[in-house]
Amino acid sequence: MALSLEIENVDELKLLTDALLRVLGPDEEEADPDAPADMDPLIDKILGQAESGITAPYELDLEPEEAERIADALEAFLDIAAEEGDVFRMAEIESLMRRLGRG
Numbered sequence: 001m002a003l004s005l006e007i008e009n010v011d012e013l014k015l016l017t018d019a020l021l022r023v024l025g026p027d028e029e030e031a032d033p034d035a036p037a038d039m040d041p042l043i044d045k046i047l048g049q050a051e052s053g054i055t056a057p058y059e060l061d062l063e064p065e066e067a068e069r070i071a072d073a074l075e076a077f078l079d080i081a082a083e084e085g086d087v088f089r090m091a092e093i094e095s096l097m098r099r100l101g102r103g
Contacts, residue, residue: 002061002064003062003067003100005059005062007057007059009057011092012096013047013050015077015089015093015096016046017043017046019070019074019076019093020043020046020069023073042066042069042070046060067100074100075097075102078093
């Protein structure tokens with residue numbers, strides 16, 4: 001059963017992709033700085049669906065396992081934001097997590 005997550009603005013989209021890139025991205029030691037970044041298929045899906053609705057809220061259609069990956073990445077990103085003391089980012093992350101049924 002597919003799930004939908006309403007993305008309300010560009011900042012939320014950036015938060016999702018930042019979380020996925022930071023948590024699911026390649027190890028810095030293994031990454032070739034001259035090579036183009038290989039985009040995770042889930043990030044590609046998020047950005048692809050965003051193209052048509054970037055100026056207004058839109059529904060991001062996700063498979064359950066994709067929603068789980070995003071929720072896991074957001075949870076890990078929340079820990080990073082907490083370690084950095086970024087209370088504003090923490091609030092944004094928690095809002096997205098609640099919409100995914102976590103938190």
